[in-house]
Amino acid sequence: MKNRDLLTFICSCTFILSAFCTTSSATAAETPIPCISITDSSGAQQSTYAPGDSLIYTVTFPLEQQSLLLFTASVRFPDNNVDRTKLYVSLSEQEKSVCWTGTVPDDAAGRAEVVVTSLILPGKFVIARKDFEVSRSGDDRDNPSFICSACHGDNYRGWKETRHYPAVGCELCHGSGQNHITAPSSDTISIPTGDICNTCHSGNDGTVIEASNGFINAQQQRNELEDTAHGSVADCCTCHNPHYSPSNNKASAIKLTCRQCHPQKDVYLNMQSLDCEDCHMAPAVSKGDSSGSGLYKKGDTPSHLFRIKTEAAADTFLTPDGTAASKDIHGPFLTVDRACLHCHNGFDAGLQTFDSVQQTSTIVH
Ligand code: HEC
Ligand code: HEC
Ligand code: HEC
Ligand code: HEC
Ligand code: HEC
Ligand code: HEC
Ligand code: HEC
Known part of the structure; x- marks a missing residue:
């Protein structure tokens, strides 16, 4: 994501701050600790997130004066070790927070962590971390169509938002996928x-x-x-x-x-x-x-x-x-x-x- 896109997010994510970052009032003025919040795409905080979810990550800096801010953020997902690193440079004025969006990889499961390293001028380096849980919800893991999501993420995500979910699954229309999963090709599955x-x-x-x-x-x-x-x-x-x-x-x-x-x-x-x-x-x-x-x-x-x-x-x-x-x-x-x-x-x-x-x-x- 480019800085330009980032700035447009800054305005639209203030609601998240007030909802989830109220406790981070800066007691130690020299080393303000940024607050990280993770929400789903509607701005709601969940206890766990599922593969395929779109997340909004928000970092709030309890700055008390106009400062120059440099920071990198990475999100580490456990199973597949995906690191997403971003580098942002931003002059804080009214806005004290930065957000960006990302998608939980299809095969992630377990504890994921957001790490933000920031240099606040005038000031010093601050590192903040926050972890969150990624789990295939009971619904998903048990759904026979879930296995198809590993390779057909787009179809799966689209399908999950239809009223065919959860009962009218992939194999109801495409027939058994057993052979296809062991030998994935167009020849091992039917298209109705x-x-x-x-x-x-x-x-x-x-x-x-x-x-x-x-x-x-x-x-x-x-x-x-x-x-x-x-x-x-x-x-x-x-x-x-x-x-x-x-x-x-x-x-x-x-x-x-x-x-x-x-x-x-x-x-x-x-x-x-x-x-x-x-x-x-x-x-x-x-x-x-x-x-x-x-x-x-x-x-x-x-x-x-x-x-x-x-x-x-x-x-x-x-x-x-x-x-x-x-x-x-x-x-x-x-x-x-x-x-x-x-x-x-x-x-x-x-x-x-x-x-x-x-x-x-x-x-x-
Ligand atoms: C391990 C990866 C993998 C999994 C799991 C998988 N597929 Fe596929 N699928 C493929 C590949 C590779 C192709 C061939 C793509 C191509 O030819 O463009 C394919 C093609 C298809 C096609 C299109 C065939 C065509 O002629 O275009 C359908 C339909 C399909 N898969 C359905 C399923 C369903 C339903 C499941 C779950 C039961 C599933 N797939 C699970 C890898 C997978
Ligand atoms: C999705 C809603 C919708 C449907 C369906 C609809 N209209 Fe309209 N129609 C409007 C709106 C909005 C206007 C413009 C403002 C107004 O009149 O309220 C309008 C304007 C009109 C006008 C002009 C009225 C005026 O005073 O300028 C006529 C005539 C008209 N519609 C006839 C029809 C006919 C015939 C049909 C069915 C074949 C139809 N409308 C179906 C929403 C609809
Ligand atoms: C095994 C039964 C079954 C089959 C096969 C089936 N559907 Fe459905 N479909 C349903 C049910 C049940 C609903 C939900 C009805 C509702 O809640 O109104 C639905 C809903 C839909 C919707 C509305 C989805 C939404 O979220 O708005 C569309 C569009 C649709 N079906 C198209 C199709 C098409 C196209 C096919 C063939 C490729 C198909 N369906 C095959 C059972 C089926
Ligand atoms: C406000 C309502 C309204 C909307 C919107 C509308 N139509 Fe129609 N349409 C009609 C009505 C009423 C008739 C029948 C007219 C008649 O029989 O003289 C018709 C007739 C038709 C016909 C059959 C007659 C013919 O010329 O062959 C077609 C095809 C058609 N519409 C396509 C469209 C398409 C494509 C759109 C969208 C771009 C559209 N309509 C939007 C009201 C609407
Ligand atoms: C000529 C194009 C066309 C064909 C053919 C067609 N549909 Fe649709 N269908 C649409 C469009 C466009 C919409 C969305 C309508 C809207 O948004 O108002 C729709 C909406 C639907 C919905 C959603 C209804 C809802 O609850 O919102 C269902 C279910 C559906 N179609 C099923 C089918 C099935 C099943 C068939 C075949 C028997 C079929 N459609 C054939 C164009 C088509
Ligand atoms: C309601 C029936 C239905 C369901 C449910 C369904 N499919 Fe399909 N699928 C079709 C049809 C019909 C086609 C042929 C494409 C077309 O005509 O649009 C197709 C095509 C495909 C293709 C090849 C073309 C493309 O769109 O990429 C893939 C891959 C695929 N389906 C995977 C899946 C997976 C994975 C699921 C479950 C998450 C699934 N399908 C669920 C009916 C279905
Ligand atoms: C695959 C192409 C195709 C699509 C998509 C399609 N049509 Fe048609 N439509 C036709 C053909 C072909 C006819 C019959 C010949 C004619 O009258 O032009 C027709 C006929 C019609 C008629 C005249 C019906 C009658 O019995 O006299 C209307 C109205 C119409 N279409 C509206 C729509 C609307 C609205 C949509 C979108 C929801 C739509 N069509 C989508 C191809 C299409």
């Missing part, structure tokens, strides 16, 4: 096609899109996709990288975006900044956490129907008995109440009526 997703993201025989309480039921993406225009050109993995979560790492999770296949689809009516998904994947699916009522219903999960049937009458999204999504000869569709009114409800955007969104829906593009 997008069809593997249908095992769990499909209901009934895949044809009827079941609904209840005014929403499409959860975990039926295959049923939703099947009869749409996309059903014949895309499977789940055309758009999804299954190792990442769309809700917390969309850039990695969606490998092919709408715009890449539909370039130059301009949006008008003051809605240029919306995502395509806001309308075309409107939350018409519910796991049980829905809001709104009447035509302003809002589910908790994006749908996979994409087509907006602008001419459809209000509240015809589901069949009259409410047990399935309606279909016409082109397959299932969103009505404009579902596509637009989850936002135009007076909270997320101005309140509009069904008639007004229906009239303007044909001039969105």
